[in-house]
Amino acid sequence: MxxxxxxxxxxxxxxxxYGAADLAGSMRLEYPPNIRVIRLPCSGKVTxxxxxxxxxxxxxxxxxxxxxxGDCHFIHGNLVSxxxxxxxxxxxxxxxxEPERLEFFNMSAxxxxxxxxxxxxxxxxxxxxxxSPISKKFHSNKDEAA
Amino acid sequence: MIIAExxxxxxxxxxxxxxxxxxxxxxxxCVTVCLTGGHDEVRVLSSQIRxxxxxxxxxxxxxxxxxxxxxxxxxxDEVQDVVPDVEAIVSMACGAGVNFMAERYAATxxxxxxxxxxxxGSLREGYxxxxxxxxxxxxxxxxxxxxxxxxxxxxxxxxxxxxxTNGKCEIDPEVDxxxxxxxxxxxTLDQMDRYEDIMEMCDWRTNRDGGPRKMVREDFQR
Numbered sequence: 352m353x354x355x356x357x358x359x360x361x362x363x364x365x366x367x368x369y370g371a372a373d374l375a376g377s378m379r380l381e382y383p384p385n386i387r388v389i390r391l392p393c394s395g396k397v398t399x400x401x402x403x404x405x406x407x408x409x410x411x412x413x414x415x416x417x418x419x420x421g422d423c424h425f426i427h428g429n430l431v432s433x434x435x436x437x438x439x440x441x442x443x444x445x446x447x448x449e450p451e452r453l454e455f456f457n458m459s460a461x462x463x464x465x466x467x468x469x470x471x472x473x474x475x476x477x478x479x480x481x482x483s484p485i486s487k488k489f490h491s492n493k494d495e496a497a
Numbered sequence: 498m499i500i501a502e503x504x505x506x507x508x509x510x511x512x513x514x515x516x517x518x519x520x521x522x523x524x525x526x527c528v529t530v531c532l533t534g535g536h537d538e539v540r541v542l543s544s545q546i547r548x549x550x551x552x553x554x555x556x557x558x559x560x561x562x563x564x565x566x567x568x569x570x571x572x573x574d575e576v577q578d579v580v581p582d583v584e585a586i587v588s589m590a591c592g593a594g595v596n597f598m599a600e601r602y603a604a605t606x607x608x609x610x611x612x613x614x615x616x617x618g619s620l621r622e623g624y625x626x627x628x629x630x631x632x633x634x635x636x637x638x639x640x641x642x643x644x645x646x647x648x649x650x651x652x653x654x655x656x657x658x659x660x661x662t663n664g665k666c667e668i669d670p671e672v673d674x675x676x677x678x679x680x681x682x683x684x685t686l687d688q689m690d691r692y693e694d695i696m697e698m699c700d701w702r703t704n705r706d707g708g709p710r711k712m713v714r715e716d717f718q719r
Contacts, residue, residue: 398537399537399541400537400540400541400544403540403541403544403545403548404540404544406544406548407544407547407548407551442541442545443548445506445507445545445549446506446545446548446549446552447548447549447552448548484552485548485551485552
């Protein structure tokens with residue numbers, strides 16, 4: 352059986368993680384193609400709705416990447432975002448998903464290697480957890496189509 | 498404002514057993530401000546319900562709506578075209594809103610998603626505290642604006658009990674003694690003479706003890 356390839360949504364702040372992803376590309380760093388990046392003006396733009404909808408639409412894992420603490424372009428957007436992610440972990444746990452499928456990471460725009468490392472580690476984490484019970488149908492549909 | 502908390506998720510799911518198409522209806526009033534029943538919370542709860550049911554291979558269709566207020570009949574009409582299409586409505590309003598919806602749409606099962614808890618305000622974002630018990634007879638003139646009914650654990654009217662220690666209540670060291678607050682405030686305002694006035698027994702008929710209450714503005718009656 353082919354190895355499970357998770358679908359991962361990464362909500363990335365324009366001022367840090369998105370730049371880090373760009374840098375990772377410029378540096379020709381390899382990271383898994385499972386990550387779907389969604390650019391946000393700030394990680395503080397994230398609400399629990401964003402995160403739940405990502406899981407609902409078939410994501411096996413979701414993470415939010417914001418600036419290093421104290422470095423937010425909008426002063427405290429990343430400090431607002433982190434507790435929201437922790438709150439959303441409880442929400443997905445109520446539904447029956449593992450809270451480990453959701454995470455918050457801090458990084459700066461200069462941390463291209465860190466972006467690639469987070470992408471690799473998170474993909475591996477989700478691979479070990481297996482497909483999300485919500486997304487199973489999406490995967491089985493894909494298999495049938497294949 | 499009226500403060501409410503969301504019911505445990507399992508309790509909400511149990512109410513929805515057997516239903517295949519529902520509406521989750523939010524309220525744009527108090528529960529939006531206290532972050533429990535507004536537009537965003539409707540979307541969060543709906544996502545959760547859909548995912549939980551999808552997981553059990555028992556999908557459910559949800560119409561998500563939020564109206565200005567559920568405690569005003571004119572706003573309830575906004576969903577009259579949707580109600581016949583759904584098997585049940587989950588209301589994310591306070592208890593008053595749920596009652597109004599149940600009266601307006603008598604033929605559709607209506608389930609509450611919130612527990613209405615108290616009347617209060619926010620000390621800071623996402624942190625709500627009780628400040629009024631709707632006793633129906635404000636005594637705040639005598640007490641410097643601090644309510645002894647809502648904020649004293651025993652609702653005492655004429656000074657603190659023996660459980661007041663260092664300004665805190667005996668039920669919990671984090672709860673302020675209301676009478677300490679009242680006395681400090683009267684002292685600041687140089688109104689300590691009001692503490693000398695004996696407040697008579699409370700007439701609880703103006704509270705819930707007189708049955709359901711109403712307030713009528715005659716000039717608005719047509």
